[in-house]
Amino acid sequence: MRLLPGWLQHYRRADLRDDALAGTITAILLVPQALAYALLAGLPPEVGLYASVLPPLIYALMGSSRTLAVGPVAVAAVMVASALQQFADGDSSRALAGALWLALLSGGFLLLFGLLRLGWLSYFVSHPVLSGFSTAAAITIIGTQIPALTGVSGDRHAAFFGFMVDIFPRLTGTSAVVAIAACATLGLLLVGRYRLSAWLSALGLSASRSTLAVRMMPLVIVVLALALSAHFDGAQYVAIVGDIPQGLPQLSISFLWLDGWTGLIGSALLIAIIGYVESLSVARILAIRRRERVDPDQELLALGATNIGASLCGGMPVAGGFSRSMVNFDAGARTQLAAIITAAWVALAAFALTDALAPLPKLVLAAIVVVAVTQLIDFKSIFSTWRYDRRDGIAQLGTIIGVLAFGIEPGLLIGMALAIGLYLQSTSDPHIAVVGQVPGTEHYRNIKRHQVSTWPALLLIRIDENIYFANAPAIESHLMDLVANTNELRNVVLVLSGVAKIDASGLEMLESISHGLKDAGVVLHLAEVKGPVMDHLATTSLLKTLTMARVHLSTQAAVDALTQKKPANA
Amino acid sequence: MRLLPGWLQHYRRADLRDDALAGTITAILLVPQALAYALLAGLPPEVGLYASVLPPLIYALMGSSRTLAVGPVAVAAVMVASALQQFADGDSSRALAGALWLALLSGGFLLLFGLLRLGWLSYFVSHPVLSGFSTAAAITIIGTQIPALTGVSGDRHAAFFGFMVDIFPRLTGTSAVVAIAACATLGLLLVGRYRLSAWLSALGLSASRSTLAVRMMPLVIVVLALALSAHFDGAQYVAIVGDIPQGLPQLSISFLWLDGWTGLIGSALLIAIIGYVESLSVARILAIRRRERVDPDQELLALGATNIGASLCGGMPVAGGFSRSMVNFDAGARTQLAAIITAAWVALAAFALTDALAPLPKLVLAAIVVVAVTQLIDFKSIFSTWRYDRRDGIAQLGTIIGVLAFGIEPGLLIGMALAIGLYLQSTSDPHIAVVGQVPGTEHYRNIKRHQVSTWPALLLIRIDENIYFANAPAIESHLMDLVANTNELRNVVLVLSGVAKIDASGLEMLESISHGLKDAGVVLHLAEVKGPVMDHLATTSLLKTLTMARVHLSTQAAVDALTQKKPANA
16 A cells, blocks of 8 residues: 555646546536435435545545546445345434445455455456346336336335336326426436437537537536426425435444444445446556556555445445546546545535525436436347357346346346356366377367377377366266277377366376276376476376376477387387 | 166176175175164164165166165265254154155256256365365264264254264263273274274285175174173163064155155255265276276266155165275175165065164164264375365365364355365466477477577467456456566467467457557467367457457467568557
8 A cells, every 4th residue: 555646646737627627527417416326225315425525535545546436326326225125124314324334344345355365256246247237237226216207106125027017007106297307307318318419519519519518418407407396396296305414424433333234244245346346347447548557456445445434424335436437537537636626526515505406306316317327238248248158148147137036136146156157167078179280290289170190009188178176077087988999099198288277186087097097008198287287286196106107398299209119018 | 878777788697696795795784784874864774774775776777887886875864864953853754754855856856967967066076075075974973973872962953063062071971881882882893894804814814704704893793782682681771773664665655745845955955966976986986996987977867766766665865885885896796786686685684684683772883883984084185185285175174164063064065165266266366477489499488487588579478277257357467467568569479278268258358458459559469279269259359350460370370470570560
């Protein structure tokens, strides 16, 4: 850990204007989104503001990304909602304390992983699973916004499928005012995000100006809705945000005295992993664009401290969000100073704008959430993943169906288990090729794919996978089958160019094969053993006491040695 | 599935005498062991006899091993006991029906795995975990025999550690007669197994005769105990076997009407896996000795049918046992006819010997169990595994401690999870070597281990692991670090000789690196791509649209192509 972040040590005055502008633009967008994500998490709206002030300041000092924007994000918010559903069961003060515990615990996990260098744990969320999870979480989130958009309440304990089956027949109970307001808001936001830019360009507006206009759409809609709601007394027709406490809360640890917080540990772990994976992938995408580097271990520490900070300032679990980071980056942010300026604006809003925001209809915030998460839905990736790798496709589909049928956390766990199980299954029956010499060269290739020379008394077998417990039995069967049909055989060479590891089960298997072949008058050799595998085998008796006559540097060396001289038992 | 087993189609009359003798010897040993293992499983003693008649007959017709002896085994018995503990909670008729369900379900699982070719599922019990599990199960079994050996009852619900803490202080309550009888029986059996053979050899007896004498020891002790117990009315002092129903039960499916049997599914799956893994490894050891072959898929079907048979004939889950198979093999069995003869003798015993066995003290059977399982305890393997592979060592120790501290099933699951988790962890940070040319050859080796030539504008990087979700982030970091420090660099060649698989996450990573390098003016190439990986990549856009100029057959071809012509952007 460094005392001062890199961007601050070498701050260039030229970047100041860019950072200030980007920080301001991001703040304008963030305020309504922060309120919306807090509501999505089932928390009072101001919690989203609190989580947007201190956490980005901590990240700015500790994070290794120069442009990642940290704060409440949609997926973490819905995970919080799902974790608190059972835990708080409608008790709002218990939900709030639970959210603080979730932030503290997930921050603690990240810090611990960073200190113990356990960042690799997060690798076990594969790309397809993460992508499927984001898609399914987004669909779930859209479902959760239906009550706010229609005024019809649904079964909060059900996963998406059950929720839809429950609420769908009752949507006819929506009042006309609510239906029109919701459709208008959603329509304007969707047009703003997906069509406005093209229209403005067609009207001759420059790309940067039309982008700015598009970005401002949510703000325009919020202001419009506030004006309408204030003028027509919106609270008569729709649920409004209502009173928001002014200012920022003091740092507090009073939530620590919550009973039953241990029941949140599992959820906090999942939130930590997903938040970290999402943050890191966003940070990487941004870093590559400017040829900067992101340090995965430093990110663990930074996001850990950031979440602990969120818990102390009355916030909710935070992460580096895709949309907020893209806005920040596109608005021209050069360093984390932009995030600090954003945080200052949000703090100002918490002091000055809370009264003004009170009449805002909640359905506007719900519509903002719905439109924000549509970009997480990626059906194309399902098809491309399925085409490229059937196993990845199954894991991705399993995640999506799991989330929609059983809920956020079970779905994620199902997906991770599927990905791991299917990968292991794929290594359990490895590719094993009999190889021969490409004539006139020292190259050896699969006899089934290339025109190569072979020798009757010599079998060259290449194993294309680590030899370990999950495939040792299959490899043994394959080898025995290959050896069984060859009467003239005197020497077998295992070409281990594709083997990076031989575990204890693999070693036992090799010893048993070596013994078995010896009884059949065949000598087992190894070739192209990688350095680390050789170091490992050198500690065993396999190389010394068994019949493996030699370990050959290359396949060619093995062939030279074994075809020139007659084997002893010929 | 074949109509007639191979051994029967080509039966050689010369084998008949060997088979008859071996079958008879094995039967003599099996009768007391069968009673003992049934008691170990918490079932009436006759259940062990029933499980030793029909099941071996079915296996003889379906199994692919010529000498595997199938019947009740110690580890499966203790797993049955552990599963029925909660389930039956002391209700003996419920326990019996539960044991039949366990046999039916585990037989069903094995049959299903065989039909679906899911035998690889059993590979996930690694050698170290299986060895640790056997050791810990044996220790647990010895603990469970203490009440029978001392007359002091213990906390049946506790795992080994808790059980010992509970029972140890109360062992002083053992009566003198019981203590002397237990010590004498154990002492005689231990001497018989571990010392007698050496003594008899020293007296000049031939090896085969002294082996036979050793094998007869348990029978001698049983006869002796029966005589003593009948003469002194043993039931006054010790628990005796008591009345055993005469004959064999009719085939029955009345146990199917047991409520709550679904609670046994998980246990049945574990019993099926462990029974299969144990049977297969014993069958393999025997097959190798006579250069026979075992068919893993056929074994699934055979053991599945065998267990279903066990459930219908009032038996308990069965497997191919190590000790019974070794006895059978050493006694000279040539084919499964020996097993059929054994079964016939056991059936005869069930009809003729049940009255004679009634006065047998249970402590004799307990002592037979204790001495039989001592051979499963293998502490040496703990040290050798630990020395060879730290991860395997942790999994093995974890299994042992898990079984002793938490019980049979949790311990096994802990061990399997540890083995899988640690293997994945080991692949999550793969070995990546920068390679150079061994001068004057076409071989390329790690620059850190060998004297090799390199080129300033060309970096050859060999990745020694499949590229998949759990290591894609680490590989990306490594590659970026390697590339970051080289200004003159124009071409990077990834040598994929050690890569058998690139999943969707790996593909995305390669695409992102290729894009990133392109921005930095560096071209990414692939070399030595294996056939299956190439087939896989060919379906993607990576090879077509990205900046990867070429896929080179060999590293040498890549070097030739990239060092002769200047790169375009030099």
